[in-house]
Amino acid sequence: MRIASSSSRFAYTACFTIAMFVASTANSADEPTWKSLFDGKSLEGWKITNFGGEGDVEVKDGTIVMEFGSSLTGITYTGEFPKTNYEISLEAMRMDGNDFFCGLTFPVEESFCSFILGGWGGAVVGLSSIDGHDASENETTQYKRFESEQWYKIRLRVTPERIQAWIDDKVWVDQDIVGRKISTRSEVNLSKPFGISAYETRSALRKLQIRDLPK
Numbered sequence: 001m002r003i004a005s006s007s008s009r010f011a012y013t014a015c016f017t018i019a020m021f022v023a024s025t026a027n028s029a030d031e032p033t034w035k036s037l038f039d040g041k042s043l044e045g046w047k048i049t050n051f052g053g054e055g056d057v058e059v060k061d062g063t064i065v066m067e068f069g070s071s072l073t074g075i076t077y078t079g080e081f082p083k084t085n086y087e088i089s090l091e092a093m094r095m096d097g098n099d100f101f102c103g104l105t106f107p108v109e110e111s112f113c114s115f116i117l118g119g120w121g122g123a124v125v126g127l128s129s130i131d132g133h134d135a136s137e138n139e140t141t142q143y144k145r146f147e148s149e150q151w152y153k154i155r156l157r158v159t160p161e162r163i164q165a166w167i168d169d170k171v172w173v174d175q176d177i178v179g180r181k182i183s184t185r186s187e188v189n190l191s192k193p194f195g196i197s198a199y200e201t202r203s204a205l206r207k208l209q210i211r212d213l214p215k
Helices: 002-030 186-191
Strands: 046-048 057-060 063-066 072-077 086-097 102-108 111-119 124-128 151-158 162-167 170-176 195-199 201-212
Touching: 057 072, 063 072, 063 195, 072 186, 086 102, 086 195, 102 151, 102 186, 111 151, 111 162, 124 162, 124 170, 186 195, 195 201
Parallel strands: none
Antiparallel strands: 046 072, 057 063, 063 201, 072 195, 086 151, 086 201, 102 111, 102 195, 111 124, 151 162, 162 170
Protein backbone atom coordinates (compact mmCIF):
# COMPACT_ATOMS: atom_id res chain seq x y z
CA MET A 1 0.00 0.00 0.00
CA ARG A 2 2.78 2.41 0.79
CA ILE A 3 4.44 1.73 -2.57
CA ALA A 4 1.23 2.39 -4.49
CA SER A 5 0.57 5.59 -2.57
CA SER A 6 4.10 6.81 -3.20
CA SER A 7 3.80 6.00 -6.91
CA SER A 8 0.54 7.90 -7.16
CA ARG A 9 2.04 10.96 -5.50
CA PHE A 10 5.03 10.80 -7.85
CA ALA A 11 2.80 10.51 -10.92
CA TYR A 12 0.64 13.43 -9.75
CA THR A 13 3.67 15.61 -9.09
CA ALA A 14 5.17 14.77 -12.49
CA CYS A 15 1.92 15.55 -14.32
CA PHE A 16 1.53 18.83 -12.43
CA THR A 17 5.10 19.87 -13.23
CA ILE A 18 4.66 19.08 -16.94
CA ALA A 19 1.37 20.99 -17.08
CA MET A 20 2.94 24.05 -15.48
CA PHE A 21 5.88 23.89 -17.90
CA VAL A 22 3.56 23.66 -20.92
CA ALA A 23 1.47 26.59 -19.65
CA SER A 24 4.58 28.67 -19.03
CA THR A 25 5.92 27.88 -22.50
CA ALA A 26 2.60 28.81 -24.09
CA ASN A 27 2.50 32.12 -22.23
CA SER A 28 6.04 32.91 -23.34
CA ALA A 29 5.13 32.14 -26.94
CA ASP A 30 2.13 34.48 -26.74
CA GLU A 31 4.21 37.34 -25.29
CA PRO A 32 4.92 40.05 -27.92
CA THR A 33 8.56 40.22 -28.98
CA TRP A 34 10.69 43.28 -28.25
CA LYS A 35 12.51 44.88 -31.18
CA SER A 36 15.61 47.01 -30.61
CA LEU A 37 15.53 50.63 -31.83
CA PHE A 38 19.20 51.33 -31.09
CA ASP A 39 22.16 49.19 -32.13
CA GLY A 40 24.41 50.51 -29.36
CA LYS A 41 27.02 51.66 -31.87
CA SER A 42 25.52 54.38 -34.06
CA LEU A 43 22.52 56.61 -34.68
CA GLU A 44 21.34 54.41 -37.54
CA GLY A 45 17.57 54.79 -37.81
CA TRP A 46 17.65 58.17 -36.05
CA LYS A 47 18.39 61.79 -36.89
CA ILE A 48 19.42 64.65 -34.64
CA THR A 49 16.36 66.83 -34.26
CA ASN A 50 16.87 70.24 -35.84
CA PHE A 51 15.39 72.32 -33.03
CA GLY A 52 17.85 75.17 -33.59
CA GLY A 53 20.37 75.64 -30.80
CA GLU A 54 20.53 71.90 -30.13
CA GLY A 55 23.64 70.42 -28.55
CA ASP A 56 25.78 67.61 -29.92
CA VAL A 57 24.51 64.04 -29.93
CA GLU A 58 26.90 61.10 -30.02
CA VAL A 59 27.11 57.42 -29.16
CA LYS A 60 29.50 56.49 -26.35
CA ASP A 61 29.91 53.07 -24.74
CA GLY A 62 26.54 51.80 -25.89
CA THR A 63 24.62 54.93 -24.90
CA ILE A 64 23.25 57.95 -26.75
CA VAL A 65 24.56 61.11 -25.11
CA MET A 66 22.67 64.36 -25.71
CA GLU A 67 24.60 67.45 -24.74
CA PHE A 68 23.18 70.72 -23.39
CA GLY A 69 21.10 72.64 -25.90
CA SER A 70 19.58 76.08 -26.06
CA SER A 71 17.00 75.01 -25.32
CA LEU A 72 16.27 71.52 -26.67
CA THR A 73 18.47 68.66 -27.84
CA GLY A 74 16.94 65.48 -29.19
CA ILE A 75 16.73 62.63 -31.64
CA THR A 76 13.86 61.63 -33.94
CA TYR A 77 13.22 58.13 -35.25
CA THR A 78 13.25 57.87 -39.05
CA GLY A 79 11.64 54.47 -39.51
CA GLU A 80 8.00 53.43 -39.61
CA PHE A 81 6.20 53.63 -36.30
CA PRO A 82 2.84 52.30 -35.06
CA LYS A 83 0.04 54.67 -34.09
CA THR A 84 -1.44 52.59 -31.28
CA ASN A 85 -1.26 49.19 -29.55
CA TYR A 86 2.44 49.29 -28.79
CA GLU A 87 4.92 49.55 -25.92
CA ILE A 88 8.20 51.42 -25.69
CA SER A 89 10.94 50.73 -23.16
CA LEU A 90 14.26 52.44 -22.55
CA GLU A 91 16.60 53.62 -19.84
CA ALA A 92 17.42 57.32 -19.38
CA MET A 93 19.79 59.28 -17.17
CA ARG A 94 20.15 62.93 -16.25
CA MET A 95 23.88 63.54 -16.42
CA ASP A 96 23.78 67.26 -15.64
CA GLY A 97 21.22 70.04 -15.57
CA ASN A 98 17.93 70.62 -13.78
CA ASP A 99 15.12 70.17 -16.26
CA PHE A 100 13.60 67.30 -18.19
CA PHE A 101 16.12 64.72 -19.30
CA CYS A 102 13.63 62.57 -21.18
CA GLY A 103 10.77 64.06 -23.15
CA LEU A 104 9.33 61.09 -24.98
CA THR A 105 7.09 62.17 -27.89
CA PHE A 106 4.96 59.40 -29.41
CA PRO A 107 1.92 58.72 -31.63
CA VAL A 108 -1.59 58.28 -30.23
CA GLU A 109 -3.80 57.25 -33.15
CA GLU A 110 -3.84 60.35 -35.41
CA SER A 111 -2.37 62.65 -32.75
CA PHE A 112 0.76 62.78 -30.61
CA CYS A 113 1.67 63.20 -26.95
CA SER A 114 4.79 63.57 -24.78
CA PHE A 115 5.76 61.80 -21.57
CA ILE A 116 7.89 64.22 -19.55
CA LEU A 117 10.36 63.16 -16.86
CA GLY A 118 11.88 65.87 -14.68
CA GLY A 119 10.37 68.99 -16.20
CA TRP A 120 9.62 72.43 -14.76
CA GLY A 121 12.73 72.70 -12.63
CA GLY A 122 13.51 69.02 -12.39
CA ALA A 123 10.67 67.10 -10.72
CA VAL A 124 7.48 67.12 -12.83
CA VAL A 125 6.30 63.84 -14.36
CA GLY A 126 3.27 63.70 -16.65
CA LEU A 127 1.75 63.84 -20.11
CA SER A 128 1.80 66.88 -22.39
CA SER A 129 -0.94 67.52 -23.25
CA ILE A 130 -4.44 66.47 -22.18
CA ASP A 131 -7.25 68.76 -23.37
CA GLY A 132 -4.68 71.49 -23.97
CA HIS A 133 -3.13 71.25 -20.50
CA ASP A 134 0.52 70.22 -20.30
CA ALA A 135 2.31 67.90 -17.88
CA SER A 136 2.52 70.60 -15.21
CA GLU A 137 -1.23 71.20 -15.03
CA ASN A 138 -3.36 68.13 -15.77
CA GLU A 139 -4.49 65.02 -13.93
CA THR A 140 -1.28 63.14 -14.83
CA THR A 141 0.91 65.69 -13.00
CA GLN A 142 3.13 64.13 -10.34
CA TYR A 143 6.47 64.94 -8.76
CA LYS A 144 9.56 62.79 -8.41
CA ARG A 145 13.10 63.48 -7.33
CA PHE A 146 15.49 62.33 -10.04
CA GLU A 147 19.10 61.80 -9.07
CA SER A 148 21.90 62.75 -11.45
CA GLU A 149 24.05 59.94 -12.86
CA GLN A 150 21.35 57.36 -12.15
CA TRP A 151 19.63 55.23 -14.77
CA TYR A 152 15.83 55.10 -14.76
CA LYS A 153 13.91 52.34 -16.50
CA ILE A 154 10.97 53.73 -18.50
CA ARG A 155 8.11 51.86 -20.13
CA LEU A 156 5.22 53.40 -22.08
CA ARG A 157 2.08 51.65 -23.36
CA VAL A 158 -0.38 53.16 -25.87
CA THR A 159 -3.77 51.62 -26.69
CA PRO A 160 -6.92 53.21 -28.13
CA GLU A 161 -8.31 53.60 -24.62
CA ARG A 162 -5.33 54.45 -22.40
CA ILE A 163 -1.81 55.79 -22.07
CA GLN A 164 0.16 54.10 -19.31
CA ALA A 165 3.72 54.72 -18.17
CA TRP A 166 6.06 53.17 -15.63
CA ILE A 167 9.29 54.38 -14.06
CA ASP A 168 11.36 51.59 -12.51
CA ASP A 169 8.32 49.28 -12.74
CA LYS A 170 6.09 51.65 -10.76
CA VAL A 171 3.00 53.03 -12.51
CA TRP A 172 3.21 56.82 -12.90
CA VAL A 173 0.58 57.39 -15.58
CA ASP A 174 -2.67 55.50 -16.17
CA GLN A 175 -4.73 57.90 -18.25
CA ASP A 176 -8.07 57.21 -19.91
CA ILE A 177 -7.94 59.01 -23.28
CA VAL A 178 -11.37 58.17 -24.70
CA GLY A 179 -13.05 61.45 -25.66
CA ARG A 180 -9.99 63.50 -24.65
CA LYS A 181 -7.95 65.83 -26.85
CA ILE A 182 -4.37 64.55 -27.00
CA SER A 183 -1.62 66.87 -28.25
CA THR A 184 1.97 68.04 -27.77
CA ARG A 185 3.46 71.39 -26.94
CA SER A 186 4.63 73.12 -30.10
CA GLU A 187 8.28 73.11 -28.96
CA VAL A 188 8.56 69.36 -29.63
CA ASN A 189 6.67 69.16 -32.92
CA LEU A 190 9.91 68.22 -34.69
CA SER A 191 10.14 65.10 -32.50
CA LYS A 192 7.12 63.57 -34.26
CA PRO A 193 6.28 60.84 -34.92
CA PHE A 194 8.61 59.42 -32.29
CA GLY A 195 11.48 61.20 -30.62
CA ILE A 196 13.26 61.92 -27.37
CA SER A 197 14.44 65.31 -26.21
CA ALA A 198 16.01 67.04 -23.22
CA TYR A 199 15.62 70.65 -22.12
CA GLU A 200 18.82 72.49 -21.17
CA THR A 201 20.02 69.22 -19.68
CA ARG A 202 22.75 66.72 -20.54
CA SER A 203 21.24 63.27 -20.71
CA ALA A 204 21.91 59.70 -21.81
CA LEU A 205 19.72 56.98 -23.31
CA ARG A 206 20.14 53.25 -23.82
CA LYS A 207 18.22 49.97 -24.35
CA LEU A 208 15.54 51.51 -26.60
CA GLN A 209 12.98 48.89 -27.62
CA ILE A 210 9.47 48.60 -29.05
CA ARG A 211 6.90 45.84 -29.27
CA ASP A 212 3.46 45.57 -30.83
CA LEU A 213 0.53 44.68 -28.61
CA PRO A 214 -2.35 42.38 -29.56
CA LYS A 215 -5.33 44.32 -30.89
